[in-house]
Amino acid sequence: MINKLRLENFRNYEKELILLTTGINVFFGLNGQGKTNVLEAIYYLLTGKSYRVQRDQELIRWGQTNFHIYGEFNVAQRPIFLESHYLNKRKIIKINQVACRKLSDYVGTINVVYFSPDDLFMIKGGPSERRRFLDFHIAQRRPSYIGLINTYNKIIHQKAALLKTNVSVSLKIEQLRLWNEQLFIIGKKIIMNRSEIINRLNNISYNIYEMLSNQKEKMNIGYVSMGQEELEKSISKFSELLEDKIMSEIDRQIILVGPHRDDLRISLDNKLARNYASQGQQRSLVLSLKLAELEIMKEEKGEYPLLLLDDVLSELDSFRREYLVEFINLSSIQTLMTLSSADEPQVKANSKFKVHQGQIRRVY
Ligand SMILES: Nc1ncnc2c1ncn2[C@@H]1O[C@H](COP(=O)(O)OP(=O)(O)OP(=O)(O)O)[C@@H](O)[C@H]1O
Ligand SMILES: [Mg+2]
Structure with a gap:
C-alpha cells in the first residue's frame, strides 16, 4: 500500500504532502482542481510514464523547470521508497535511494x-x-x-x-x-x-x-x-x-x-x-x-495492486456502483478514487480529501 505521497512542482501542485490510508481514499472537488493530477503522479511514480501525455515536460508546474514525486509504500510488510525526478530534462528514478538504469528494473516493483x-x-x-x-x-x-x-x-x-x-x-x-x-x-x-x-x-x-x-x-x-x-x-x-x-x-x-x-x-x-x-x-x-x-x-x-479510479462512477447505474464499491471493500483493496462530490452515498471511504486549486486537505 501507499502510505505517503509528496509532490513538488508536479502539474498544479507546488508542494503537497498526502498521508493515505487503507481501503478507499476519496479525492473530491470541483472540475480542474487537481484530482486527476494526484492519480497521474502516482501512476507516473510507479511506471515512469504518464497515462495522459507523451512528454514529461508537460507535467512540470508552469514556470518551473523540474518536478519531483516521492512515495512511501509497504509491500509484503516491507517498506519501499520510490522517487521520480524530472531534472534538467532528464528522468531519474530510484528505488530505496538507488537509481535504476532501465525502466524494466523499476516497473512492477509496485503494481498498479x-x-x-x-x-x-x-x-x-x-x-x-x-x-x-x-x-x-x-x-x-x-x-x-x-x-x-x-x-x-x-x-x-x-x-x-x-x-x-x-x-x-x-x-x-x-x-x-x-x-x-x-x-x-x-x-x-x-x-x-x-x-x-x-x-x-x-x-x-x-x-x-x-x-x-x-x-x-x-x-x-x-x-x-x-x-x-x-x-x-x-x-x-x-x-x-x-x-x-x-x-x-x-x-x-x-x-x-x-x-x-x-x-x-x-x-x-x-x-x-x-x-x-x-x-x-x-x-x-x-x-x-x-x-x-x-x-x-x-x-x-x-x-x-494499488487501484486508481478516476471518475469511474459516472454513467454507472446504482446497482453497478454498489457492486463496485462492495467489490473493493470486501477485498480490502487500497483504492484512490476521484469524485466530483463528497457525498456519494454508495462509497464507504476510509478517508476523504478535498482538492481545491492544487491544495489537498483531509476532511475525514
Ligand atoms: N503543467 C501544469 N502546471 C500547472 N497547472 C497545470 C499543469 N497541467 C495542468 N494544470 C492544471 O491542472 C488542472 C487540471 O487538473 P486535473 O485534471 O487534476 O483536474 P480535476 O480535478 O481532475 O478536474 P475534473 O473534475 O474536471 O476531472 C487544470 O486547472 C490545469 O490548468
Ligand atoms: Mg479529473
Missing part, C-alpha cells in the same frame, strides 16, 4: 491498475489502444516483456526502412526474408504472451461483468492475430503470411504481417461492443477488464 475515462477508447478506439492495455498488463507482471517489445519495434523499424530503400527487388526480397526470420521468432513470443493473458482475463472478466450487470449481460474478449482467433491457427499462419505478403509489402511500403497489427475483440452478448454497447456498458466492460487485472496480479503476487 488505473481506470481513466480515456480508457473508454479501448472500446471505441483503434486496435493500438487495446494492444497498449495488454502489453502494459504483461509488462507489469513480467518486466522482461518490455525488452521483447523493444526488440520487436526495432525489427519493425529496420524492416520499414528497408522497404523504403532503393535497392533492387531481388535484393530486397532476400533481406526482407532475413528480417522476417527475426520478426517471426520475437513476434511469436509476443503472441504467446498476449494469448495467455487474454484467456485469463476473459475468464475472470466474464464473471465480474456478469455480477456487475446483475446477471443480465455477458461479456467476452478474444485475441485476433493474423486474422485468426485461435492461437494455433494464428501461429501456423504467421510464417506463411510473412512469405506471401513480401511483394505487397514492397509495393505498399508498409509491414502487413505481425503482432503489431493484433487486436482484442471485446463483445457484449456476442455482439461487437464498439458498435452496440451503451456508454454505461462500455464503462462496465473496461471496468471488468481492470478488475480482472487486479485479480490476476493478486493471484501471482499474493497482494492486490
